[in-house]
């Protein structure tokens with residue numbers, strides 16, 4: 001059994017880790033932290049977990065966490081980068097769901113996150129955990145930086161086109177919408193029901209912190225620098241991301257449907273829909289799955305890709321467990337075969 005620790009167990013990605021790990025045959029959560037709920041039983045705060053966890057929240061403490069084989073950070077940025085070096089030194093593996101280790105360049109990180117990086121020397125060994133792109137590097141890692149929720153859907157959507165060199169990588173466009181749980185569980189006026197429901201709006205248009213991550217990741221995929229315009233939106237729903245991607249095709253006659261189907265043929269968590277069928281957020285709700293459709297409207301020269309995922313599963317905790325399975329040499333799908341919830 002892999003001994004698992006979770007830092008940040010009371011947030012939305014923390015409780016999603018608990019839900020998914022409850023049915024994982026090779027992992028057992030032995031430590032879970034919360035400063036605010038220290039001492040409270042996990043199944044008292046989250047009654048959906050009753051009968052599955054005999055565990056209470058504790059303060060984040062390096063000594064307790066060091067006894068784990070792997071520690072997940074389901075915390076805001078600026079937490080993992082302070083604790084990970086000590087855990088790595090103690091022999092733990094670390095899977096960070098936050099943005100702390102996603103950007104290779106610590107100065108760029110500081111520009112976007114507004115403070116100095118606390119462990120720039122550890123950045124060099126972090127592996128970006130998008131398994132469909134680099135599972136072989138993940139398998140050798142001690143420290144995995146899980147992609148952001150938007151970047152997961154957007155990179156999976158653009159990857160077949162960029163790998164084939166079929167699009168103008170200087171002018172990639174992504175318009176994406178996220179459900180409100182993407183903003184986390186802490187109280188914020190902007191996320192109250194009367195503020196978000198019955199409404200739809202863009203935000204962060206001048207520059208969202210996922211932009212440098214997207215340009216870095218898509219550049220790695222393309223093998224050359226890329227430039228992107230990224231416009232995120234707030235969707236008045238609980239779970240789900242829908243990304244619509246646009247790019248100019250350099251070879252408009254390409255059969256993009258066949259390209260996508262072949263590219264993802266062996267990927268258990270990426271599903272290319274049949275031509276003419278478009279993905280919805282509801283069919284991936286609760287599932288570690290990204291569903292994708294591709295079209296070239298009117299056979300012109302712009303390709304449109306639609307990608308959906310559950311921000312808390314393939315966009316966060318499911319992908320984090322997928323990375324754990326790879327790190328420990330387990331089947332990648334272990335504990336992750338939940339289907340989307342319909343209706």
Ligand SMILES: NC(=O)C1=CN([C@@H]2O[C@H](COP(=O)(O)OP(=O)(O)OC[C@H]3O[C@@H](n4cnc5c(N)ncnc54)[C@H](OP(=O)(O)O)[C@@H]3O)[C@@H](O)[C@H]2O)C=CC1
Pocket residue numbers: 007008009010011012013014033034035036037060073074075076077079097098099147148149181182183184185186311312315316
């Ligand atoms: N929500 C989403 O859809 C996605 C989130 N992510 C990322 O995952 C991370 C967690 O997100 P989410 O679950 O939404 O966040 P939440 O705000 O819902 O939860 C944050 C958790 O971190 C704990 N925490 C906060 N500050 C500290 C600290 N200084 N030290 C230790 N623990 C702390 C909190 O508990 P307490 O304060 O009691 O200790 C809480 O359990 C974030 O970095 C987020 O950006 C990534 C992809 C998708």
Ligand SMILES: CC(=O)N[C@@H](CCC(=O)OP(=O)(O)O)C(=O)O
Pocket residue numbers: 097098099147148149150178179180181182183210232234
């Ligand atoms: C709706 C909403 O607010 N979404 C968050 C992104 C979601 C998220 O969790 O960001 P990471 O994946 O980088 O951790 C935002 O726009 O900042």
